[in-house]
Amino acid sequence: MRAWYSDPYEVPLPEGHRFPMAKYRLVREVLLARGVLAPEQLELAQPVDEATLAVVHDRAYLRACFEGTLDEAALRRIGFPWSEALLERSLASAGGTLSAARHALVHGVGGNLAGGTHHAHADFGSGYCVFNDLAVAAATLLREGAVERVLVVDLDVHQGDGTAAIFRSEPRVFTFSMHGAKNFPFRKQVSTRDVELPDGCDDARYLGLLDEHLPEVFEASAPSLVLYQAGVDALKEDTLGRLHLSHEGLRARDRRVFDLCWSRAVPVVVTLGGGYARPIDATVEASVGTWVELRRRFG
């Protein structure tokens, strides 16, 4: 078991900015403090280069990111002010998912304590996402011939719209997204399979829908690799989620994903995804729970 982390790449945010940047460090610290991960299992994520990102991202968009020339509208859509640190951190986060995926192909499992930036499209960033780490990892490994088919299981409360759009015409990538019908992004893309959830959706309804779809999705996609966007913003304490899942419900969700990977011997990569509880403790606890379940299943 190995996890890549990016929290030392700190991004300065203006006072009062709603993005909980501290959660990445807190998740890592709690995982270490509780012995879920040992220090030697953690690796500092390394930035990917521009050529790697270009497997999915548009050249002009990448140039603007690297040169810091994104315009006001593009930055507003991302939701962060531009800084060299933001670029470095976004590169490291994508690097973490790619490293974790390479590791998973050898060892069966790997994780990124960042990543899951599923709102980034080929030619623009959106919703706190600059580059799409899931898409970059999937496309890179497909191009190298390291995998034949990839399944993206996106259980963040927001639709994985960027990933869906990037792979719209790529039959080797199956994008599965289960998300709030009334939540961001308000113009949804078409994933290979989308499951929309009503506001206030609770554990029973959520897990029932997951049981209805997830085994079929594994069957239909026959993946050589699963990239799991394990966002915990479906938690009832979340300020953006609009759903009503409990901590136990989220852990039952995670178990279903891991059990299917395990029983079918499919390597899995866990990425952190969203979580916006205030205070942030409930989000941190939920993301730690994902790792507890991962270790319980994979050792």
Ligand SMILES: [Zn+2]
């Ligand atoms: Zn989200």
